[in-house]
Amino acid sequence: MVEHDALSVSREAYNAVADTYAQLFRDELRDRPFDRAILSAFAEVVGASGDGQVADLGCGPGHITAHLDKLGLSVFGVDASAAMIELARNAYPGLRFDTGSMAALNIADGVLGGVLSRWSIIHTPPQELPVILAEFHRVLAPGGHLLVGFSASDDPSHPTQAFDHAVATAYRWSPDHLAAMLRKSGLAEVARMVREPLPTDRRQFQEIQLLARKAQNA
Known part of the structure; x- marks a missing residue:
């Protein structure tokens, strides 16, 4: 199978900065109470739906996987790097x-x-995202939940906006547009969290986390 160029580029870029990335983000949840809250809500709804495993897709150095484990989930991480x-x-x-x-x-x-897809879709070119959303739907059990995080587009006329990410080209998404794509993939939005950028954030983008659910009869 021929590998997507975007995947190859981002994988090699993250391989090159893995140590630095791990040091920068190991304690990222410490000063992010709202992020901890949405992860706790995710853990609660997943736990209430059954005992299925959870995949942290784009897990990076594993710190969020470990946090979900502490929240009581049976979790494993997957990353291209x-x-x-x-x-x-x-x-x-x-x-x-x-x-x-x-x-x-x-x-x-x-x-x-x-x-869990926490900022792991941001390097995916828009035309390739439906394939990934279809994979999320495929691996989820009926009634299973997806939590996807991303940076918001601020131009209503453009549902996606490319930006110069420090590691590889990345994309921001209109929350409503991405929610519509999730619905088309069979994942209905349950809730969303919108967080305004902190003064210390390098990029002054809104951060969005969408919680979606696969139908029980799917």
């Missing part, structure tokens, strides 16, 4: 971490109670 996965395995040896692509997950159909 082998360097990130090595760091995650070293930092959290009791947890499972696999290399893989969100566009072709090595996960059986309908087995996950939850999927």
Whole structure:
């Protein structure tokens, strides 16, 4: 199979900065109470729906995977960057971490109670995103939940906006447009959190987290 250029570029870029990235973001939740709150809500609704596993897709160095584990979820991480996965395995040896692509997950159909995609779609070109959303739907069990985080577009006439990310080209999304794409993929929005940028944030973008659910009869 020919690998997507965008995936190859972002994977190699994250391999190159993995150590720096891990140091920068290891404690990111400490000063983000709203992020901790939405992750707790995600853990609660997933737990209430059953005992299915949760995949942290685009897990990076594994710090969010470890946080979900502390919240009581049966969770494993997946990332395209082998360097990130090595760091995650070293930092959290009791947890499972696999290399893989969100566009072709090595996960059986309908087995996950939850999927977390925390800023892991931002390097996906807009025309390729439906494939990834279809994979999220495929691996979720009926009634399973997806939590997806991304930066918001601020131009109503453009549902996506490219921006110069420090690692690789990235994209911002209109929340309503992405919610519509989720619906088209069979994932209905349950809730959304909109957080205004902090004064200390390098990029002054709104941060969006959408919680969506796969139908029980899907």
